[in-house]
Amino acid sequence: MTKQVLLAHLRGEISIGIFPMSLSDTCSFLAIDFDKNNWREEVSILRDTAEQHGFEGHIEISRSGNGAHLWFFFEEEIACQQARNVGKRLLELAMQESKDIRFSSFDRMFPNQDILPKGGFGNLIALPLQGEAFKKGRTVFVDKHFQPFSEQWTYLQQVQKIGQKKILDFLGQEFSDTVDDTVLDCSLSNVIRVEKRAISSKTNYLLRKLASFPNPEFYLKQATRQPTYQTPERIYLFEETNEALHLPRGILAKLQEIFETVTIRDNRNSLSPIQISFKGRLRFEQELALADLLASENGLLCAETGFGKTVLGAALIAQRKCRTIILVHNRQLLEQWLERLGEFLEIEEEEAVRYTPSGRVKVIGHIGQYGASKKWRSKLVDVVMIQSLFQLDVISDFLSDYDMMIVDECHHVTALQFEKVVAQFASQYLYGLTATPERKNGHQPIVFQRIGPILHTAQSGQYDFKKRLLLHLTSFGKLDLEQSNSTNFASLNDWLAKDLHRNTLIVQDIFKLYQEKRNILVLVNRREHIELLEKLLIEKEMPNIFCLSGASKRRDTKELLKRISELDENSPFVLISTGKFIGEGFDMPKSDTLILAAPLSWKNNLIQYAGRLHRPYQGKTEVRIVDYLDIHVPYLERMYQKRQIAYRKMAYQVGEKEQTQVLFSGRDYEEKFREDLRNTRSTVYLQLHSFTSSRIQELLGLLRGKQVVIHVSKNHKLSEWLMGLNSDNVKVKLVPERIGTTAVILDSNLVWYGNLSPFTYQSDDQASLLRLESQSIATELLEKFENSNIK
Template sequence: MQLEQLYKQLAMFEKQKSDIENNIIAIKKEIERLSPFSKSDKIKLFRKLFIGNELVYAKHWISKDGLKKGYSPVSKTFKGTDYIPVNDHVIQQHLEGKVRMGTYAVKNQTLCSFLAIDLDKSSFVADARAIHTVCNAMDINAYFELSKSGNGIHIWFFFLEDVRARDARILGDLIITKAMDISDGIDMKSYDRLFPNQDYVAPDALGNLIALPLHFGSRSEGKTVFIDIDTMQPYENQWSILQNVLKISSQKLHSLIIDYARLTESTSLMPWEIKQEKLVLPKAVQMVLHNAIYIEKSVLSITLLNLLKRMASFYNPEFFMRQRQRLSTFNTPRVVSTYDLNERYIILPRGLYGKLKSFFKKHKVQMHIEDKRLNMKIPAQEFFLDLRSEQIKAKNEILKNDYSLLIAPPGFGKTAVASAVISEHGVATLILVHKTVLLEQWSKRLSEYFKIDIKSIGILGKGKKKLNGNLDVATLQSLKNRPELIENYSQIIIDEAHHMPAVSFEIPLKRFKGKYVLGLSATPKRKDGMEAIMYLQCGDIVHESVRESTVKHTLKTVTTQYDTFMDHFSMMLGEITEDDMRNRQIVDEIVKLSERKILVLSERIEHLNILWHMLEARGIDAVLLYGGLKTKEKRLQFEKTEDASIILSTSSYIGEGIDIGHLDTIIFTMPISYPERIIQYLGRIGRQGQQCLAIDFIDISVPMLKSSFNKRMRGYKKMGYVLAPVQTLFETV
């Protein structure tokens, strides 16, 4: 009986399904009958407005288990390269609800025919209306499509002719920037919600896609349709609206973006660095200082709130590097934002404190500050060292600021200055280093400067877990697993602070809630351009020392015969490592200079081992020093460096914080292009007033490597090195 009942229910459901399908067909026919547009008219209009790259289209898919879904380009063999071009049949299927289409915005690698902005936050209605206000002021027309979910909006702009994707995106930047001063729901991430989302698409790439509107299944639910943004109601006749779309001409586009494009041509400028609407400022702001800066939002105007967001945001250098190299920028944000928001506060990085004080003072806005930072006093450590005049100047500048950066070359005595600051502040201090070898080095210096037992200094890292809570040294890596430890200190000192932008280092530092932060570095610049993170966490540079020497150092260049067909840098380094003729040249130079104290740098441990064996075969003793050694072996080798004549080391190991002051010669065996690294390595040799020698091996037959030498020269010149003719080298050294 139960089975018979189930069969009856199934038959009833099948009849209901058939009735629904017949109703759908009838509705479609009625719509077609009432519409003045034929099927072919609609397809033609849809294709003209919404199709970007005609050579390919995407189709929506859902996995069998329903857990995965997305859009993929349609190809003949599903290999991803033999794409099927857009055709009238698939557009008709989309409009009838049989498939869901997506289109790739960029055509012919650099052009587009539309711009779209995707809004999907809970404030999407207010945000869309803000953009509508901006567009009215700019005298351009925007068309608002309610998304498939009904919880977002696509805003479409159509161009009279194909325009450069770059120009379309600049228009999008401009619209978003102006709308931010109307709606606080529009944030920095909106700059990454543009279609197209790149200026250029490589020949074998497609760029980002946008789901297309007017899918019948969604349309029948009042979604993926164009709406009146004021009433949020769909237009009664969608096709009439689309037929009468007012497009933006190239002349209009260029007139809108010409000044803005000039301002944002350089990636050092932010996309919002154009004339802002007049700031509306309160008489006073409420501010809490803790692990960050908390400012109450209740009295902040939208314009001021957005200004604060901008202060905590910066261009992502990786985005522009990838764009210059014509690589995909997918999942690479154009703007990095470091602020946070909750219902009560905008939360800004501590490093902005100085800028905020200056800004509010300039505009006569009172700051009511509640200081909740930890300021735990400890018995003061007496500092037993006479600082030089410039070191005293640096110390005094640091003491004027709670958050600060000291930039000074190797040999300046940053450790001594930091120790003097520890003595002056008299609070629980944690010193953070990024290499285990620096744990002992800092401990040794602190014990000397304060005349205390080295065992009384706490250490975390290198297998040691003895912290005393008053004066401790720890590796940044050791905090990754125990980030809560940083909350117990009133002051942190970060050695080689330019390493801080690494996410693994930045996260524990955000938990620090003490009063003082001091960053130390030989250079404020990073190769990836992310040094802004360092400033946002540590504060501004309060003292920068430039190495000025009356002694002229000498640079000797040695040309090699190395040549290659490789175009990948790491592969070249592999070949250079095993190039016997080139290695013999290096060893010959070392032997010639065996009376000097030499540091030999390479990028590869394998290369160092080859050179060490070649030197050993010629009866030359050398010390190997690199990060991969076991702790005991590393300590033994490091002890040997104190009176060693020749040290072979990886540049990454020796480059930062390692003190071997008796060396007077440095040999670069591998190409380095970044001048700031050269400055760091040159700072590892020479005592004050000592004349030094650098030897650089140039692979002139390889354009990429020859070019890297030109970049290195900037570092040599900055450190006072003069290129000497080979024949006069030993007369001048």
């Protein structure tokens, strides 16, 4: 910025703007933009609210003349996070005073994020007093009546800037977040409609807040210094007109908790009941789940694969005796539902028919199908591919033929098109079925707000399987710097698929398990990997090797699965497939072993794949997962640590306490770890990712007189202090890379490994430490130590 540039702006020759954020993530002002039709009311309310709390806000008419900026100037630069928190708090308070201010204002702040994005400068705001606009009464500061101050410079000279103490005092105050209405009057259809004239501004604000949630993607981008442009800070599921709020129907139970009285005008569709009965028999835990579903008109059942959700769905339909639509998202699920409903439902109604183009009558039956090339509805019980509804002109007309909707794998409702369908269901009963509603992007509140709360969770302990986890270390990336340093998951998968040493290890494990008569699913990420593993297994002259992928033809797939199901109990099999194919809807209850031949990190995907093993089958008493730990590639090593969360959640055990592999948590490792340190006889190798000085000194006391080699990142804040421990017995070595995993090697045979650090007094409930007695694994880790680029 030069004097000449500034003068050109003031004369109207150019227009300049300013980036609020400094390189140190601080700012000297906060501005909020208002550009809706009622911008005058909105900016006035916020300015008045700010004044009530001791903040002086300054209104500037925007360059278009159809909006305004409200500016707050600070005495000194403050953290952008603090500035934005002031803006958010003021907006929240203003919304409780007026129904005019919308949540969208939260995304119109300058700065628009707390942390400066990498390679960027944040958002830009045009500076006031641009010459050409000034002549038209724009980009000028105005009074409460929106009249420009006659002396703009004099006005700016008299601005009272806001001090840090006032900001901290304001942010430290607690403000009430409760409704001031005791009665809520609403109407219920596909949404909950609340008339705005019947509620206070504060209730209006809290209802809108209840029907929205913070967007995890915004905060993830911000934390990783990515631009947050076009990523909203909150996600809103309500719609609003001047007269009413339309809230998602799934929050009705919450409203009934908050308000003393909720009066409901029921405008939902209602059809005549149907004659239908259930021919099966539920297990005790299924009976419990059914009772919980029947106690509410909408909500979720959470149960692992193998619980029998489709059978339970059939029982629910029979109990409700109403016309039902079941939404699925793939052909496998559609076929599974059609098969189970045909097996477990007895429907005493006239069968539906359809007419061919030539006019011939064809019987559809009692259970219809809509999707996967057939659009034959019975309007009694229909299984519908949700994607087939996306192109309908009026989805609500289609859905009005049913009194109940069951959404299978309902966590997919977080996808916009799926949500659009479910949001238009305006009848009485709405249920969702899922193994877990949690989503990787954090959007699971959409499921709860659209469908309802969790009504029943089936505990994994209800399955009578022993669950074993077998871990094997690989040498992948050991001799290849490009592979070792890569964070490109697609490239790593390509390399993994072709890695002969790793594939040979996997095939050896498969062969050994096959010899034990185990039925094995092998999970890969690449079709090419399927072909390579198949070739290596055939070379071992193993029968019953099957391969499936998304590219397999439907007829071939059905024939192959039939062949597997017809194998006798003494004929084990190996099925190699991609995760996408054996995910939702895949049914092979004979499977008892899962080989994770390719890496994955999202715990819910692992839970879903493991669920293929958890289906009941005669004689099945133990299920196993074999996982491969690529310790030479930090990116893949971190993915394994994320998988550990899923193993703990599913209660998988790495052997028993008396065996050579044990998985410990932060609650139970201490005694055994100390015992191993005391009993070690030779050199101890420590790889530290988190530690405190007092804890290090305490544990080194157990190793007095022993040789100790410590590896730590040179960027750790205590690395210099640790270097001061160098002595005849203790050797500290600094490595340039970040260390994310604990590794302790004792006597060249005993290994402690994991993302839980025994060198700090704090512990993460989801972290774990694996204790292994294995000379080969110890040797592998020691070689990694020796090959580190140390200082």
